[in-house]
Amino acid sequence: MTIIEMLPNVAKDMEPINGRALLDELGKIGVTILVRKKVHEVTPEGVVVIDMEPGKNRRSFLTTHFGHGLRSDQALYQSLEGKVEGLYLAGDCNQPGTIFEAVRDSFLIGYHI
Ligand SMILES: Cc1cc2nc3c(=O)[nH]c(=O)nc-3n(C[C@H](O)[C@H](O)[C@H](O)COP(=O)(O)OP(=O)(O)OC[C@H]3O[C@@H](n4cnc5c(N)ncnc54)[C@H](O)[C@@H]3O)c2cc1C
Numbered sequence: 001m002t003i004i005e006m007l008p009n010v011a012k013d014m015e016p017i018n019g020r021a022l023l024d025e026l027g028k029i030g031v032t033i034l035v036r037k038k039v040h041e042v043t044p045e046g047v048v049v050i051d052m053e054p055g056k057n058r059r060s061f062l063t064t065h066f067g068h069g070l071r072s073d074q075a076l077y078q079s080l081e082g083k084v085e086g087l088y089l090a091g092d093c094n095q096p097g098t099i100f101e102a103v104r105d106s107f108l109i110g111y112h113i
Contacts, residue, residue, distance in 0.1 A: 002032045004039055004049055070096035086113065 003010065003026075010033055011019035026033065034049070041048040072093050080087055088109045091102030 001030070002034060004037045004047075005033065005035045006038050006052060008035055010035065072096055 011022055014022065023033070036052045038050045038052055039047055040050045070092070072095060074089065074093055077087065077089055077093060090105040090109055091097075094105065095101075
């Protein structure tokens with residue numbers, strides 16, 4: 001299995017000891033991690049990956065696992081904006097993060113109401 005990541009590193013938002021342990025475990029089971037690579041195309045034969053560093057070639061993989069970043073979805077908030085009072089954004093719809101951040105933001109909003 002191959003993990004493809006556009007950023008220069010993976011698990012960078014994890015607590016360092018947990019991140020290191022996760023990468024060690026993935027290494028033990030033979031997972032390859034490629035950084036600075038971009039999924040270009042998914043074909044029946046596999047996934048075509050582009051190296052994000054200029055001048056390097058594209059590569060293909062037969063079996064690939066790829067993750068992508070998260071983006072907030074504020075459609076519900078926007079559809080209610082101006083129609084209801086006391087409308088707040090909290091958690092991932094405000095900014096994708098962790099459970100801790102979602103609970104903290106929600107607590108602070110509730111606290112200030
Ligand atoms: C694969 C994955 C792994 C993760 N692992 C971790 C982890 O290990 N530790 C950690 O801290 N965080 C982790 N996170 C992040 C964490 O899940 C989120 O930060 C957290 O769930 C955000 O909480 P939330 O209440 O803002 O959103 P959500 O948990 O997404 O809850 C939003 C809810 O609103 C509902 N909803 C959406 N639209 C509507 C609508 N129109 N009407 C009614 N209901 C609606 C959805 O169905 C959902 O139940 C992970 C996220 C992912 C995707």
